[in-house]
Structure formats: C-alpha cells, structure tokens
Amino acid sequence: MYKNDFPFFKNSSVTYLDNAATTQKPQAVLNKILEYYTNYCSNTHRSNHGDANKATKEFEETRTILKEFINAKDESEIIFTKGVTESLNMVASIFAKEFKTIIISSIEHHSNITPWHMQNRTLHQGLEVVNIKENLEFDFEHFEELLKANPNSFVSITHVSNAFGVKHNIKKIAKLTHKYNSYLMVDGAQSLAHFEIDVQDLDVDFYAISSHKTYGPTGVGALYVKQELLEKLKTYQTGGATINDVNFQRSLMLSSPYKFEAGTQNIADVIAFKEALKYIKNIGYKTIHTIEEEIYSYLHNELKKIENIILYNNVENSIVSKSFNIKDINSEDIGILLDKMHIAVRAGHHCAQPIMKKLNIDGTIRVSIAFYNTKEDIDIFIKALKKAITMLKD
Ligand SMILES: Cc1ncc(COP(=O)(O)O)c(C=O)c1O
Incomplete structure (x- = not known):
C-alpha cells in the first residue's frame, strides 16, 4: 500500500486522480x-x-x-x-x-x-x-x-x-x-x-x-x-x-x-x-509500470461501460491519463459534482486549447493515475461519475 508513504493520504479523504497536474509527495x-x-x-x-x-x-x-x-x-x-x-x-x-x-x-x-x-x-x-x-x-x-x-x-x-x-x-x-x-x-x-x-x-x-x-x-x-x-x-x-x-x-x-x-x-x-x-x-520503474498499466486498463474498461461516453485515447498508445466526455454534458459540470463527492480530477482544456479546438470540444474530464492509486479508487470514481451523470441528465 504505497499510499502509506504519502502524508497527504493520511490527512485527506479525497480520491486523488489528478496526478498529471501534480503528484503527491512522499514523507x-x-x-x-x-x-x-x-x-x-x-x-x-x-x-x-x-x-x-x-x-x-x-x-x-x-x-x-x-x-x-x-x-x-x-x-x-x-x-x-x-x-x-x-x-x-x-x-x-x-x-x-x-x-x-x-x-x-x-x-x-x-x-x-x-x-x-x-x-x-x-x-x-x-x-x-x-x-x-x-x-x-x-x-x-x-x-x-x-x-x-x-x-x-x-x-x-x-x-x-x-x-x-x-x-x-x-x-x-x-x-x-x-x-x-x-x-x-x-x-x-x-x-x-x-x-x-x-x-x-x-x-x-x-x-x-x-x-x-x-x-x-x-x-x-x-x-x-x-x-x-x-x-x-x-x-x-x-x-x-x-x-x-x-x-x-x-x-x-x-x-x-x-x-x-x-x-x-x-x-x-x-x-x-x-x-x-x-x-x-x-520502488523501481518495473513495479511502477506494472501497477499503473493494470489500473489504467481497468479504468479504461470501466469507462467503456458508461453510456454515451466519448473516449479520445486508447490504452495502446497512451499512459496514465484518460480523457473523456459524456455526450451533451459539459465537462466542467461533471468536474464540479465530482469535487463535491471528494474526487479530484481535472475538467477543462488542460492548458492545451489548440488540440481541443482541433477536436471541436471545449475540454474533457481527465483522470490521471499514479502507482499509489488502486482499483478501489477507480471504483469510487466510477460510482461518483455515474451519480453525477444521473444528476445532470435529470
Ligand atoms: C506536458 C506539460 N508541459 C509543461 C507543463 C508545465 O510544467 P511545469 O509545471 O513544470 O512548469 C506541464 C504541466 O502541466 C505539462 O503537463
């Protein structure tokens, strides 16, 4: 359980999936x-x-x-x-x-x-x-x-x-x-x-x-x-x-x-x-890679099951970050609701507006993992995402 090496996880109840923005720091x-x-x-x-x-x-x-x-x-x-x-x-x-x-x-x-x-x-x-x-x-x-x-x-x-x-x-x-x-x-x-x-x-x-x-x-x-x-x-x-x-x-x-x-x-x-x-x-890159690859493909497979999801990158050419949208729902709205449910992801253009413009979108929701994340984090996130989608559709 690598989270034990990081004081943040002892002090915060947040499910942290915003590692591409910054990572947590070990003791x-x-x-x-x-x-x-x-x-x-x-x-x-x-x-x-x-x-x-x-x-x-x-x-x-x-x-x-x-x-x-x-x-x-x-x-x-x-x-x-x-x-x-x-x-x-x-x-x-x-x-x-x-x-x-x-x-x-x-x-x-x-x-x-x-x-x-x-x-x-x-x-x-x-x-x-x-x-x-x-x-x-x-x-x-x-x-x-x-x-x-x-x-x-x-x-x-x-x-x-x-x-x-x-x-x-x-x-x-x-x-x-x-x-x-x-x-x-x-x-x-x-x-x-x-x-x-x-x-x-x-x-x-x-x-x-x-x-x-x-x-x-x-x-x-x-x-x-x-x-x-x-x-x-x-x-x-x-x-x-x-x-x-x-x-x-x-x-x-x-x-x-x-x-x-x-x-x-x-x-x-x-x-x-x-x-x-x-x-x-x-820890070694080999271990880091094995953990991250497993969680990343788990995340990808769980996201694929969500109705009306638009996925942009595939697992074969990508690592750790997964960007997506839900048809007819603004990514920032989902981000706000996830935050209220103590899930940290990033929603928006990710300081990459030209590629967003090229794809004809305002932004995406980005989930980015690190080796200290677990499948349980993904489960918590997916559950919250489904709840957010239901709230925004009603
Ligand atoms: C691909 C990429 N380039 C550059 C930067 C900027 O890096 P720094 O925060 O170290 O200035 C970031 C940070 O988000 C990034 O993801």
Whole structure:
C-alpha cells in the first residue's frame, strides 16, 4: 500500500486522480525540506562555513543523482530551473530564437506554444505544426514533410501529452530531426514519474524535467542540455554565482551549469527533489509500470461501460491519463459534482486549447493515475461519475 508513504493520504479523504497536474509527495521529500531549514539552512556556492558547505554538497548531490537517473554524461549537462515552463522558455530565448523555423506538434501544452508566439512566430510564419492522427498519434509522414521543407530547424515536442496521455516515440522523432540537421527539445513534464528516461539513448538535445510531477517539490525542474551544445548556449539571466570575474568593462561567466543558475536557487526544494528520485529508484520503474498499466486498463474498461461516453485515447498508445466526455454534458459540470463527492480530477482544456479546438470540444474530464492509486479508487470514481451523470441528465 504505497499510499502509506504519502502524508497527504493520511490527512485527506479525497480520491486523488489528478496526478498529471501534480503528484503527491512522499514523507522522505517532506523530511528533507524540513531537515535543510532546521539543520543547515545556508546559501549554496557562496560562503565557506560548515553549514554552507553542507547545503552546497546536498544541492550538488541532487544534480549527480539526476544525471545518473536520466543517464546524462556529465553534471554540467543538468541545469536547475523552476520547472518545465522555465526550461522551455529558457531554451526558446537563448538558443531556439535564432532558428528560422520552429516545429511543434498540435498536441502540445501551452508552455510549448506560447514561448514561440512571444517571438512573433505564427503558423507558417516561423512556426510549423505536425499533425496528430485521428487516434491522437504523431504523424511521422507529415513531420518528415515539414523537415524536408525546413531543414536546419528547431523541433520541440512533448514526450507524453498531458491532455490525453498519448506517448510519442521520441527516439524516432530524434532520428528524423537529426537527419534534417535540426535540433530536438523534449517536454518531459509527464514522463519521469512513470518511465525511465535515457537521454543518450533517446539522443535528444534538450530535455525538460518537472520535479512536482515526479513526486518532488513544486518550483523545481531541470533542463538537460547535450554536452556539445553547452558552449553554444548564451546565458539567460546573470548575477550572483554565475560569474568568474567582473569589472566595469566586462563580466566573465563560469562554465555550465553555474552560468545558467543566477541568484539564490530554490535550495530546499532542489535538495528534496533527490529524495523523490531515490524513492522512485527504490520502488523501481518495473513495479511502477506494472501497477499503473493494470489500473489504467481497468479504468479504461470501466469507462467503456458508461453510456454515451466519448473516449479520445486508447490504452495502446497512451499512459496514465484518460480523457473523456459524456455526450451533451459539459465537462466542467461533471468536474464540479465530482469535487463535491471528494474526487479530484481535472475538467477543462488542460492548458492545451489548440488540440481541443482541433477536436471541436471545449475540454474533457481527465483522470490521471499514479502507482499509489488502486482499483478501489477507480471504483469510487466510477460510482461518483455515474451519480453525477444521473444528476445532470435529470
Ligand atoms: C506536458 C506539460 N508541459 C509543461 C507543463 C508545465 O510544467 P511545469 O509545471 O513544470 O512548469 C506541464 C504541466 O502541466 C505539462 O503537463
């Protein structure tokens, strides 16, 4: 019973099925945050006293653990950020800005759409969008057409769709991207909590990670940058801890990752993030996958039995998130009633309005599971859903 590791479940009577929004945090993560603030609260990479050295060591340990976790080559390839949103914005403004064409897909989160609009790019004016097929899978033929017409581009694609749970074949996307002399950034917000990431095997150039969706604290994320590209990356913000030497004529920057981490970092939460990674490692992705797959297909089968249900993604190409609508009922209305029955799901557009528009819908109800969920959670949810449908139909 993995819920016992998470204090939230001891204190809340909610059936939590909104894991794609954020995951709960295990006790070990909470302990670590408290440990930093109560035992050695000091700034990192500055002072040279005992507590400051301890804080720096703990902070850098997270970098090393994350490096090993995603099989990066070196710690310099791991840059701490506030989360996936900041990682994507950072690459957009310090590297991708120079490219004539950016290629995304039509199933992206707003975080991978709006940074490109901020550069005054619009569809076919510096921004190209890969079609998503009827079953919500990535259209590789269209992708290759776009790359052929626009070699030397910058490609930015999500690994797993937050709105529908569809998982893209990133290895294949990377191969095609590089064939056309382009670069690939991956939005990994919905990945690391559920399956192993090997950045070398995937051969991605940039990979964005979110701690809070991976059982870690909010306000922390990381950006993986392939070593060969580090020198090409300009600094994004500068200030304390990024500098090697300054006079009034010029500033000489440190090397990566420090030149990208300006100002005091979110020290406690970075330190605590490693506890989330250790927790996942202890359980093992194999176990996580087995549990999640079983609950996911149980959820799918139970939903299929509901009258007038419209399901968008199938279990074969998707993981953990299930999006649906009930004919003639507004998804937000169902969300409100489920909330009243203490069920936490998300209803609406899930920060992915363009794909909703493409499907001609305002939104969906999204149920997103994690390995601590049980079939009993699904039963409670299905019972409440049926009740909500009956109430809204009458
Ligand atoms: C696919 C996807 N990309 C990006 C984000 C933004 O991530 P973060 O909250 O770490 O900034 C999310 C969060 O909902 C997401 O699901």
